Amino acid sequence: MKELIIFKEGEIALKGLNKRTFEDAFIRNLKHRLNKLGKFEYTKAQSTIYAIPQSEDIDLDEAVELGSKVFGAAALCRALVVEKDFDAICKEAIAYIEETAMMSRTFKVEAKRSDKKFPMKSPEICMELGGKILEAYPHLTVDVKNPQMVVTVEIRDTAAYVHAGNLPGAGGIPVGTSGSAMLLLSGGIDSPVAAYMMAKRGIKLSAIHYVSPPYTSERARLKVERLCEKLTPYCGDVAFYCVPFTKIQEALRDNCPEELFTILMRRLMMEIAQRIAEEKDMQALITGESVGQVASQTMGAIVCTDAACRMPVFRPVIGMDKTEIVEIARKIDTFDISIEPYEDCCTVFTPKHPKTKPVLADVEAAQNAFDFEPLIAEAVAETELKVIKL
Amino acid sequence: MAVYLDNAATTRPCEPAVSAVFQNMVEDYGNPSSLHAVGLKAEQNITEARKAIAAALVCDPQCVTFTSGATECNNTAIFGAAKNYGKRKKKIVVSAIEHPSVAEPIKYLEEKEGFEVVRIKPSRNGEIAVEDFIDAVDDNTCLVSCMLVNNETGSIQPVRKIFSYVKRNFPECITHCDAVQGFMKIPMKSAELFADIIVVSGHKVHAVKGVGAMYIRKGIRVAPLIMGGGQEKNLRSGTESVPLIAGFGAAVRALMPTMSVAHSNAEEISEYLLKKLAKLEYITVNSTAENKSPYITNFSVKGIRSEIMLHFLESKEVYVSSGSACSKGAHSSVLTAMGIPDKLADSAIRVSIGRTTTKGEIDVLVNAIQEGYQTLAKTK
Known part of the structure; x- marks a missing residue:
């Protein structure tokens, strides 16, 4: 199972030509915080920054905790990386959410498809995956207004990501970009x-x-x-x-x-x-x-x-x-x-x-x-x- | 040579702990509350110890409070939480296999303060079923308590699953975990347990007797048992025992990095022991939980009462325990709660291995048991 941490850019996504300066500063600051946990690779794409752990034993909960205090991200979450194949997504997502699912009674699925080449549209992904989750966890019911668990599937250019909810990031802009x-x-x-x-x-x-x-x-x-x-x-x-x-x-x-x-x-x-x-x-x-x-x-x-x-x-x-x-x-x-x-x-x-x-x-x-x-x-x-x- | 296999009762203090205790008696002997530099040094030594415990529990040092031991921690936690959170909610849910330092305060609340107490029995292998526990928790529950590792059988309880359910559905209910036998033995993080209060002890992890610590999550208000000078954020008045606290910190700092190595070593030794015991048809292993600490093994020797076997082993310089060392001679409430017949419970032996236990020592133990079985008179 491959996991990583996704940071959604906040204000810095709106920056113009010097957006890169802000992103680089964010990654630099993030690196400085996460270094003590182990080695991460950092990549950026579509106003999102990915911190990819380079070994299995890195404590990702701790990394999320530290990352939630680095200015520049609007939201963050740990996520499962899956190949962009709907059956694989379903299979791995169901296993990935087990613990949260066992503790919840209601849920909904959210899908974001930024790779428009993916054959299914977002509502279809929600319906199909929602159905499979219901089959796997019969004690759950769907509640789109106030669910206890939100399963998010993001179909991006490089891969698909599954996670059970965003956490708020620290907001702001990266330290070091304003003097x-x-x-x-x-x-x-x-x-x-x-x-x-x-x-x-x-x-x-x-x-x-x-x-x-x-x-x-x-x-x-x-x-x-x-x-x-x-x-x-x-x-x-x-x-x-x-x-x-x-x-x-x-x-x-x-x-x-x-x-x-x-x-x-x-x-x-x-x-x-x-x-x-x-x-x-x-x-x-x-x-x-x-x-x-x-x-x-x-x-x-x-x-x-x-x-x-x-x-x-x-x-x-x-x-x-x-x-x-x-x-x-x-x-x-x-x-x-x-x-x-x-x-x-x-x-x-x-x-x-x-x-x-x-x-x-x-x-x-x-x-x-x-x-x-x-x-x-x-x-x-x-x-x-x-x-x-x- | 003596074979000490009673590490769940207490452990031999490690060298860094002993020298920290010594240092804080002869050099840094100040009172941490004194305003001068000698006092400040003592305070800083406590701060360092607090940081070490916090790092081991993966929490903020501000959440760690030192007391005289796990018994005081458990008493403070239970009475202190009941006082603040049990005014209107009068129900406590607890496992039936708790250590007396948890079970007795709760019994007191039941008998003298009118609390309703639900005790959740384990299955035959010593594990509490998550469903049984959470079914008993309701809106009227002020406190739930479940130990992490049972002291007699080593069974690991599903604390995380139980507490995460409780905190999700009844966020105001206090979750308390006696983690004395799990601390520094199995991986444990305060946040992952979903516990509001976690209790650990010094002398079970190669520090000295007389010091314990509890993690109390930020925002949880626990009323103090002892009032006075306001030490430990008013939760535990009385001049801090700087030497013991510093020794605790030193032991944790010294041994934490090798926790996983020690664990795999313990697993190997425990498997070796079980394999040898399996060959003896008069042995019944009582610690059969699927999820179990390798440090504790509990078994019964057919027809020979625990105490008799214990003293026989003692004559061979092999030291084990009958059930838990804290309740000398009493019938094991844990084994009884597991539904183990009295005959087996009466002949139960607890072997708790330590960081230095070797296979050779296990051989000595098993040979001695065999000899004892052959020579000792058996009950009918």
Whole structure:
């Protein structure tokens, strides 16, 4: 019995002349994820990508699970490969679906005939194969509206494929087709979600995190590394930059008005992030800000933070409620880690009454009252890089 | 030389397990809840062990909880699930051949908490029929429980078929699987079993006694039995036994890669044993399931009570078990449930081979049985 995994292209099927670039990027990403399971061959035809296992012992369930997180496919499924002969299709399909059939009471057959040279039309295939399945499994009944099992037969140019239902793919476009960006990753719920959303649009991500020992603990940093690990099935390997931030925070505490502490801190974080991003030829920053969620994310505060940026800042969750963000965090499995209670650098020195409507001129004046440049340069120089691999 | 053929009772801890235990007693002795670096190291060692168990079960490490052993896991799973899911649904369906650590909590729920319990009997060869099991499950069922490999006969139960039916038709019903005798012995994946809770034990897989783990599927809420400092995600309070947990992880990591080699070896040894036993007309093999773990063989010696044969073998330094080691001297409820006559059940011997068992050791066993049969007084 020969099986493979079929990926149906989503948006990339609509691309014009550079469709190939997107397909190749998808295959490259897929290869990177599936390599650890064993060797696969990859082919593409008719807006479909096939991953063909090269040995029998490869765990295809696991491959489907991993493949369902690779951006670029609208749907995927494991399927049986059969020669394009109707009797062979029936015989092998009936054996292939046995387990699902035994657990179902109702079913229907769907046929797609993209090879128009095949002598039977789709409705005929459905009727004939449906009849044979009924003979083989008398406990089943046909239900075309709400079946428990859907048997799909696809007659393609190269072969016929039989499977018992598509699974949803990750959607989006392949990571690496839209340039690269630096994610400001805090350890909270929002920034991993922002990462997922931008990776879905094809952006290759690096992450930057700020630590302030002894105000923050080693566990807090490890927590963020674990968040990166959770992102890798979607984003691929993540370059993780860890910035020592204690001196800057202490300087802020000693030299700046308390109510502007958070905004000034965020401006300095942006500055450090974009220096490293520029050095590594990244084109944008990504944050998990959502308007009005906290004092540092009011419209006024975002205006003041944004003014410190030379690069575009993508804020994919800007218009989302917490509940919507949490829903995605649960889906990508970062939520449980995000809510672990460790002190992070954003909560250290938090002012009692932060300014919710800061004025840019005041903020800039406060920042200029102290020369942060040497501290920024030192922080950038002492930043540690660790590649978090899949 | 001693021939140890009671590996289903417990196994000899492997070297990596022992050194991990030692390491975590003398070097990494911190409390994982401590905020400092010594505590962090201990926590990381637990995380590594958790990853190893998760890899063996093919699940997310977050789904693995450590406890003091499989008995505690089974108790937590059953009482914890019944508490959260059994308020309105008062029915439990369970196989009749469960280990006491499953059977007894369920009996308690039946007698003290008013649950209706349906116990599904196996056929004569020790297998539960899928139809019997799923016919008993209905809308009012909060929990179904079926072991993966029976500890006395080695029969592999059709857990996947039963649970997949249950989850498809009654998604809210909790599926619990005691997989102690299957873990690291037969291929097993959490998702493929369709189990919400899977229980495994350390000392059956060459780790040390006092540690077990359970897989709990994401989204399943199990109420804790023990309350306190909130360790193990609040499910099992009490400072984690870092040495035992690390030893468990080390054993799994060391032995998992050779699971299939060990399995084919066990198959060969088991076939060899059965072939030799077949030549003795006074032996009746009780473990006749079609789908069976090669690690366990159960047979009866005509006219000689289990305990007498066991002690005779012991005098020859051959160590086997009468039924299950956990219920010393008691009548085997498993063999009885299979419909095996009392006379045979009374003379049942369980041979459970291990990773290092050789054909030579089987020869020693069979010779000793022959000698015992000839010299021991027989019951009428």
